[in-house]
Amino acid sequence: MTTGTYTPKPGAAPLPRMIAAQAALETRMLLRNGEQLLLTVVIPTLLLTLFSSVDIVDTGKGEAVDFLAPGVLALAVMSTAFTGQAIATGFERRYGVLKRLASSPLPRWGLMTAKTASVLVTEVLQVVLLTVIAFALGWSPHGNPAAVVLLLVVGTAAFSGLGLLMAGTLKAEATLAAANLVFLLLLVGGGVIVPLEKFGSAGERILGLLPISALSDGLRDVLQHGAGMPWGDLGILAAWAVVGLAAAGRFFRWE
Amino acid sequence: MRSKPARPSPDHHPSGRRFASHPLIEVAALVKRYGTKTAVDGLDLVAGPGVTAVLGPNGAGKTTTVETCEGYRRPDSGTVRVLGLDPVRQAAELRPRIGVMLQSGGVYSGARAEEMLRHVAKLHAHPLDVDALVERLGLGSCGRTSYRRLSGGQQQRLALAMAVVGRPELVFLDEPTAGLDPQARRATWDLVRDLRADGVSVILTTHHMDEAEQLADDVAIIDGGRVIAQGSPEELCKGGAENTLRFTGRPGLDIASLLKALPADCAAAELTPGGYRVTGKVDPQLLATVTSWCAQHGVMPDRISVERHTLEDVFLELTGKELRS
Numbered sequence: 001m002t003t004g005t006y007t008p009k010p011g012a013a014p015l016p017r018m019i020a021a022q023a024a025l026e027t028r029m030l031l032r033n034g035e036q037l038l039l040t041v042v043i044p045t046l047l048l049t050l051f052s053s054v055d056i057v058d059t060g061k062g063e064a065v066d067f068l069a070p071g072v073l074a075l076a077v078m079s080t081a082f083t084g085q086a087i088a089t090g091f092e093r094r095y096g097v098l099k100r101l102a103s104s105p106l107p108r109w110g111l112m113t114a115k116t117a118s119v120l121v122t123e124v125l126q127v128v129l130l131t132v133i134a135f136a137l138g139w140s141p142h143g144n145p146a147a148v149v150l151l152l153v154v155g156t157a158a159f160s161g162l163g164l165l166m167a168g169t170l171k172a173e174a175t176l177a178a179a180n181l182v183f184l185l186l187l188v189g190g191g192v193i194v195p196l197e198k199f200g201s202a203g204e205r206i207l208g209l210l211p212i213s214a215l216s217d218g219l220r221d222v223l224q225h226g227a228g229m230p231w232g233d234l235g236i237l238a239a240w241a242v243v244g245l246a247a248a249g250r251f252f253r254w255e
Numbered sequence: 256m257r258s259k260p261a262r263p264s265p266d267h268h269p270s271g272r273r274f275a276s277h278p279l280i281e282v283a284a285l286v287k288r289y290g291t292k293t294a295v296d297g298l299d300l301v302a303g304p305g306v307t308a309v310l311g312p313n314g315a316g317k318t319t320t321v322e323t324c325e326g327y328r329r330p331d332s333g334t335v336r337v338l339g340l341d342p343v344r345q346a347a348e349l350r351p352r353i354g355v356m357l358q359s360g361g362v363y364s365g366a367r368a369e370e371m372l373r374h375v376a377k378l379h380a381h382p383l384d385v386d387a388l389v390e391r392l393g394l395g396s397c398g399r400t401s402y403r404r405l406s407g408g409q410q411q412r413l414a415l416a417m418a419v420v421g422r423p424e425l426v427f428l429d430e431p432t433a434g435l436d437p438q439a440r441r442a443t444w445d446l447v448r449d450l451r452a453d454g455v456s457v458i459l460t461t462h463h464m465d466e467a468e469q470l471a472d473d474v475a476i477i478d479g480g481r482v483i484a485q486g487s488p489e490e491l492c493k494g495g496a497e498n499t500l501r502f503t504g505r506p507g508l509d510i511a512s513l514l515k516a517l518p519a520d521c522a523a524a525e526l527t528p529g530g531y532r533v534t535g536k537v538d539p540q541l542l543a544t545v546t547s548w549c550a551q552h553g554v555m556p557d558r559i560s561v562e563r564h565t566l567e568d569v570f571l572e573l574t575g576k577e578l579r580s
Contacts, residue, residue, distance in 0.1 A: 005387075006453035008424040011380030012351040021377040025370075029363050096360030100417070103325055103355040105378050107347060255327075 012105030022106060022114035027121050030084060039079045039183065040122060044130060048072040051193050052137045060195055062224070069134040069141070070219035071192040076126040077152055078190075078212050081119050081159035083183045089115070089167035090175035099255045108254075119156060127152070142226030148219065151230070154237040155215040161244020162211070168252030186212040191220075211240040278303050279425055279456050280324055285333035287319050294319040296480030297333070305472035306447060306457040310464070310566075312574050316480040317460045318358075318429065324458070325355055325427055338425060351379065354423035356414045358430055362402040368413050369398035372420060379421035388416050392442060408439045415443060425456045432466060444470060464567040474566065478574045492564045498537040500545060502556035503529050509552075516548045517541070537561055 012018070030036050051057060052065040059067035092098050101111055131139075166175050188194060190212030196204040207213050218233030280302040287295040295316040311317045322328050323335050326342035326349060335342055340349045362371050369389055376382035389395050392412045397405055405413065411431065418426050428447070432440045447457055447470050461467055467474050468488045476484040476491075484491060506528040513523050513533075521535030533545060542561065549556045 004453055005383065006419065006422065006450050006455050008352075008453075008455055009381040009422040010352040010424055013378050013380050018378050021374060025363070025366070025374050028370075029365050032365050092363065095362070095364055096357055097363055099327070100355065100357055100361030102327070103350055103353065104375065105351040105421070 015107075015110060018106045019110050019114045019117070022101075022111060023117035023121070026088075026115055026118035030080075030088065030118060030122055033088075036084050036088065039083055040076065040126060041129065044072045044076045044079065044126065045133060047075070047187075047193060048130060048133055049137065052134075057194055059193075063138060063140070065134055065137045065139045066141075066224045067195070067220065068193060069130070069139045070223045071216040072130055072134075073127060073152070074155065074190075074212055074216035074219055075187060075192045076130060077123055077155050077215060078159050078186060079183065080122045080126065081156045082163040083179045084122075084163075085115065085119055085160060086163035086167045086179040087176050089164060090170065090172040090179075093167060093253075093255065094172035096255070102254055116156075116160065119160060123152065123156065141223040143222035144228065147222045147229050151215060151218045151222070151234065151237070154234055154241060155211065158211045158215075158237045158240035158244055161241055161246075161248050164248040164252060165244055168248060168254075186210060191216045209236060211237055214240075279338060280307075280458065281334075281336040282320065282324070283334045285320065285323060285335060286331045287316075287323060287328060288331050293480055295323070298477070298481050300475055300482050300485070302456075302458060302473065302475075304454075304456050306451050306459060306470050307473045307475065308467035308471035309458065309460045309475050309477060310462075310467055310570060311477035315477045315574075317477050320477065321427055321429065321458060321460055325353065326350070351421065352424050354418035354421055354426040356418035356426070356428045356431055358433070359410070359414075361414055361417070362410070364401070364403040366402050367399050368394055368402065368405060368409065371402065372413065372416050375417045376420045381422055383420050383422060385420065388420060391446070392416050393439070407434045408436060411435055412439060412443070415446065419446070419450065419455070423455065425458065426450060427458045429460050430462065431459065432461070432463060464565065464570055468566045476570060476573055484569070484573055488566050491569050492566060498534070498564050499562040500533040500537050500542065500560070501562065502531055502533075502545070502549075502559040504531065504549065504554040504556050505529060508554060512552070513545075513548055516544055518544075 013021075030040075048065075048068055051059075051068050055064070089098075098111075102108065106114075134141075163179070166179060170178065186192070189199070189207050190210050191207070192212065196207055196213060196217070199207055208217065214233040214236035218230040218237070221227040221230045221233070278301050280300065282298055282300040285295050285298040285300075286293070298316065298320060300320065309317050309321065319328065323330055324337050324342055326337075326346045329343055337349060338352055342349055366374075369385070372389065372394075373385050376385050389398055392415065394409065394412055394416065397409050400409075402410065402413070411434065415428065415431055418428065431447075432443050435443065444466070447459070450457055451470075451472075457470075459467070459470065471488060474484075474486065474488055474491055475482050506525070508525065508531065510523050510525060514521070517523065517533065518535065518541070521533060521541070523531065523533045526532050533541070535541065546556060546559070
């Protein structure tokens with residue numbers, strides 16, 4: 001190389017370009033990771049198809065798919081915003097990726113914005129895929145699309161806060177184990193495929209406070225029963241979002 | 256030792272920017288504790304343009320000091336200025352101007368080598384040409400290999416490329432050649448020399464004394480959380496112990512006669528039959544004195560050699576020879 005190649009010419013790229021590049025990279029990393037795809041795509045798709053076609057769980061009156069589709073959409077949000085993001089971020093922290101990026105021109109809030117954008121892009125892909133499959137299975141959704149979008153967004157905020165809190169405080173291996181365990185427990189006990197009534201009235205009341213229950217119940221109210229804005233469920237999700245994001249902001253350790 | 260071209264002038268940086276107002280790095284009375292352990296204990300360090308090597312035994316406080324300069328750690332007390340900026344409070348201004356190579360990691364395990372480098376380039380306004388950099392560091396053959404499948408040496412070279420791709424003014428390299436094969440080590444050294452020639456300043460932590468001797472304009476030796484010696488490799492090697500001249504000749508030469516010919520502060524001895532050692536201030540005059548004494552006495556001084564005091568000798572003298580835990 002000729003002399004002058006390395007002559008200093010420092011400067012940060014424009015912020016929108018940095019954030020877009022970071023979001024694109026994070027999304028590629030997620031879509032390339034087999035275990036992540038299992039969580040975010042394969043499991044929700046399988047659950048939706050299997051339980052809609054085979055009468056294993058009593059989903060109440062009406063078509064099974066009308067009960068299941070909203071629950072599986074809630075599960076998809078949880079798999080990306082909570083489980084996937086917690087595991088990925090935990091390992092990024094472990095492997096010094098967060099540390100290296102912290103000395104780059106991309107500010108920390110820019111990194112978090114990019115992560116959120118990447119989660120939202122993935123969720124859009126999930127929602128499109130699951131909606132197409134649900135329609136193929138005879139799904140007939142009702143309700144206000146704006147209420148659905150609002151529920152998904154506030155749910156994403158709630159799960160992101162909890163996922164980042166876990167990733168930023170536990171060891172990567174612990175995050176991996178705990179995030180998968182929580183995914184499994186909430187899949188069963190969060191009204192995704194098993195109606196909460198099955199857990200008795202006390203169980204239903206307690207489990208109903210979980211973010212996954214609030215999201216699946218809220219989506220079901222709108223999509224299955226054509227309800228307006230489910231303020232109660234939105235309130236629960238918003239509370240989780242505030243607590244989770246505040247705790248993550250307070251306790252997250254970058255290395 | 257290979258001589259280095261003239262050090263970039265502190266007044267006129269090749270970028271045209273004037274740096275006379277403040278040194279690149281100014282650390283004063285830095286203290287950093289982890290729990291009850293004091294990692295850095297009132298450290299003072301000033302680094303100017305060029306290549307500054309930071310040497311020290313494990314646990315001496317090198318990494319803590321460097322990471323404080325990079326903005327990763329907050330000083331417990333003392334001040335740190337890098338390019339005149341506070342690395343914590345003025346991080347947004349500082350970060351685009353520095354390049355950081357971590358000792359390990361820093362890359363998504365699923366990212367391909369070239370993909371990651373291109374990504375870091377995108378975070379900067381005027382990055383280097385990525386293709387040329389990839390070729391320069393021999394990363395072409397593994398450009399599409401994911402990070403976790405790269406060899407240790409390839410991971411090191413990728414980390415180095417990521418540190419320089421943004422065209423920084425100042426680059427921090429943390430043990431850049433640890434675990435590299437000789438070819439890769441040479442490629443890294445050549446790149447550091449080119450960076451320096453183009454006016455990029457480098458802070459280099461290393462355990463390889465020859466690396467510091469080869470590359471550094473300035474060497475700071477850290478031990479016990481303080482800088483215990485600083486100067487050019489030549490200055491550091493000059494002080495302290497004496498240098499040595501060895502030659503072989505026939506056994507039983509008259510040492511007393513040789514000593515008479517030598518300056519008063521020199522010593523001479525026959526260590527093995529026919530193996531002689533002269534210690535003292537070894538300069539061209541001394542060498543001439545020894546060879547002319549040999550000529551007068553009909554001695555053919557075979558295998559005559561001058562042993563310089565190396566940086567490693569100085570380092571071991573200053574930091575002790577016992578192993579650290």
